[in-house]
Amino acid sequence: MKNFQTLLLVLTVFYSCNDKKESTVSADENQHPKLILTKKGVEKIRASLGSVPIFDKTLEKVKKEVDAEIADGIKMPIPKHYSGGYSHDQHKRNMVVLQKAGVLYQILDDEKYAAYVKDMLMQYEAMYKTLPVHPKTRSYARGKLFWQCLNDSNWLVYVSQAYDCVYNYLSEEERNKLEKNLFKPFADFISIGNPQFYQRVHNHSTWGNAAVGMIGLVMDDQELIDRALYGIKDLKLDTTEKDDDGGFLNKDGKAGFLANIEEPFSPDGYYNEGPYYQRYAMYPFLIFAEGLHNVKSELKIFEYKDGVLLKSINALLNLSDADGDFFPLNDGQKGMSYYTSALVTAVDISYHFGDQDPGLLSIAAAQDRVLLDDSGLSVALGIKDGKIAPFNKKSINLSDGPNGKQGGVAILRNEDIELVFKYAAQGSSHGHYDKLSYSLHEKGDEILQDYGLARFVNIEQKGGGNYLKENKTWAKQTIAHNTVTQNETSHFNAKYEIGSQHHSVLNYFSSENENVQVASAKESNAYPGTDMLRTMAVIKDTDFEKPYMLDIMKVTSNKANQYDFPYYFLGQVLKTNFDYNTPKTLNTLGDKNGYQHLYVEGTAKASNDNSKLSWLNKGKFYTLTTLTNNNDELFFTRIGANDPEFNLRREAALMLRRKDTKNTLFVSAIEAHGSYSPVTESAVNSNSNIKELQVVLDTEDYTAVQITNVNDNVKLFITSNTNASKEAKHKIKINNKNYEWSGSYYFE
Template structure:
């Protein structure tokens, strides 16, 4: 019978669960099966051999547990981080190979930490809102305990009762108490930091069979008075509604679709503690049915994460995100293996695991490797998808349109907690895993000590989070919500429609009404396919209604070399910042131009491919050629370019543009193919409260029309309108023909 997850449920009263070890990520039965199949499961055996070589090398070098003194990237930080990764692997090697040298290594390292920890004050670096002891922040201390708990579980029965008592009394319980009761501002929150803390306390509690620690991990600390206005080091506020603990961290940040509100980069980071603790609970407390909690959202979240990757498996850089992070990371190896192990129909996970080229050395990794050996894998299919945001799925979302080699990522989410950026209705565009139109990501050199101790740089707030750093409309050079975290956290964009049933048309449309006072923005983005075009292309319609006249900027952060423009531009003799604040102070103005036609073209070249932006222009429009890097004396920002369309003194206006990818260039034969635009003319033929119609004429003279319903976008809604004496009738949110 399933156990209720309600706050205060006292399911521990039946007390002593079986103290067989291991029982977290490895089980006694799992170890038995693994040992029986050693040498016959290729992927598992290959992983085991690599890990064995790695740990044997570490053992030969001896154990170093230095007195902590560094930020991220410094020697002591990296050594303790390396230690917790190594000790976990040594523990599983002991169980699988039954070789005492690995158990002794784990024991010796644990005893060194026992001797060290009881002498440690708070870490000497003071930047964090919650300082650790081994590390500069409690977050990393929690990382340590999550991994070390697994090692302790593996050698539990190898140690004597006296040795276990010594470790638990002087190291593990004090450690768990310090990162929880000692730092409630870290532990009692809804945030990826707290998820690590909850998992750390819960996992060591499971090994020690400590019901108080397990309950604390699941439900948080009760009767703790927190400063509701206190900010963490990321600028986020402590949870104000009293919810805390592992279950609250599943309930609140995840939408029913498995989207994590902080964005895929931090979802990837948080999935390790979510799934490793969940697997431990499943093995030790199966009556909790943890993988069924919130309709199985943890397993859905793995599917969601995989869909939030480009063709190369790299996560789309929404909000704070380091580019290049991918499903080859150790967190996603863990996520894929555990998700497969606990899912009924997940053969697609096996193809990802095969690409990853490694598995966990535990029950779930063995399950994956055995299934791959049996040939059960199927290709993992990434499709166009709309992912809701918010605990109930009613706080905006992220849509991904996939057509051919193009992937369009459209963000209309909630704020995204303290890692969120101020960029409603923004987009980025990819082709074969390469960025065509980029999102900047975060301003941080993760774990590179020379750059701010490996932590967030001040430019993360002054540039990366500001709206001008993204491909969305900025009004009067002010960021959305004036870059105010509390205001931004109260609002989200709303989906107008998402329609991908047609093979030739993939469309998403969303509305934002709170980013600026008395201003509404409706953005409709489509990937269109037509027989007269070499490849699918992107169409973008941004409709703005305001009660006052404003200046609007629409940037396009492209990569590559400018080839040609349909307008003449002027370059200044001296580079100056484009503005004074809200991110504009970080943009150099390299050139500018006035609009000289009803539509304009801008072409560039990147990765031996040609790209062209065609954009409808009004009489007062300006083009601004900019480059990131102004007011950046320490060179913390990348020097990336952008083209900005500026429109002044407008109340209601509509931006319409198209982006084509076409042709190719061979450096070997020095030949270019299809280097010119296929679009001859782009025109707004109708723009009312209810409809916006666009005509697209190609170089062959053939014209197609795309009409979007701005108000009634129901799938069964019928529309009948006239444009230039021609009638258009259709059912659904858009017309394309």
């Protein structure tokens, strides 16, 4: 720290003369840096150094990191490996270090950083001009530095920034050499050379667009900028081709950065592939937007589509749990959180270019670092000036689809309980076949999990770090999720062509009453001839220690079916109120559609009553109460069958099976209660507080569930199945008692 302070002192002393020197270089609009750092911004940053703790700390850390890299020397391996392998990791490392070294050159005005950037760029130039396509063949769009164009695009997004920072340090001759042999061919290769990658609406393409656009902005190459914004001119692709993940390459011919904003984001800022992929796409969206804002302010990029880019950041932050981990919708790897560097970008940009929400400062403070640019400086100053406030996540309903008309995702929150209810569209190629599924969380821990991804991202030992086959055979299948599977087949027969044409439809969302948060949605296409209407509530009742979940799944079909309804609880079984048998040897529940991955660990015949399961996880107790009849079967299942490489986690579920049934109701409550500490060894409130769940009315228009607690206090929840608007007035009679209310539901 001492050294750093000395450095700041030195900087301050040399600041004015240095400033003069640079200001003689160029006075026109095309001066550098201009892309992410700006001439004016750099001046302001230099003047603030030493007085903005979180910025200073980040700078010090980055300096240490880059100094170590410089000391270590440049490594330029010939491209050879998949993700997680040496050459892959090294070039990934190089791009990040280049960007950082560029920034350090600007902020610290120390030529050693510029020289380092120049040296490495020249080595890339030397290698790239004769570089063949990457030897690994798995991708639908192979890169040159990396096995896929996606990673090449990542590289150019970072390296454009580095080039911008050292632009004026380089001679014109050097710039020409780099642009002619490296940047221009690089941009052309990932776009014109790989239209199946570049010319579509997909997070991969967003990276491609940003890469081409950012180098275009630095090089002042309008052709590249236009190609970035609008796609490759006059190119039409075969709209029936598919990529590695089973997604259409370009179904409707749209392409370019603006189309990539237009299509995947709903007006609420929900990104159709889910938060994990939004996080990944966020960086190119925002960093290119920042560049466009700085260089092409006339585009008003942050106002595009009613300001959706900034809205999307708010949506993304709301799609995280109490620990900041993103809810694992679709193919999301668990553990990804708003601590990732892309979210530092998002939070800083949102604060700076948005309306300076003080809640964002608390997330920035938790992230404990900022961007080393104008936006990061804004955040650092905001924190320094004590503007910080908590970021309050509330219940929120996020529409899906470009116009917000393709279902959505609802988050119900009350105290520490968070319920994530998905009634969205397919979610592009990363979507799962899990209409109306949900996951339930308590203070950052999963109560009922959504399995998410079968992939170990960047762990080479596991299928090169890529999607494992169990992602298709298990994680994408309906039975892997907390929703209904009919006749042991997945929604839409797990066919992307069909699934991507449909979406669920909101019945209603209500969060006005802080004690009763409800979301209700309908799915009519997953199984033709079958309608599923699911109403999920998180209810805070003073008779209960914590808010509980109420779940009413109403299934209506034109024929008799078998319905499987799993609960993917995490933790150790404590108690059931039903007898079950455990088999001597473990067999699978079925042989396809994900069933082949489930062992049956226990079987039971249910009774005409409530079936209950209590479990313990991470020192907390949970109880499921679900209505069953005496034809129902119950299964304890465990994931992991037909998993020859141990790619799946051995986790459990209780599954309710109802056979030979046309119309039916699944009604469940899940309570979180009490706690257990292995240190005090005391078990607090370890028993369920629900004595009985009972359906007291079920018609086309209404379903009414009565909840009786152990002290015989009775509550009634009535949901409107059809006419559910806020304004609708209802009057019904249940057991000779009249109920009258207006709005979507009744609870008392």
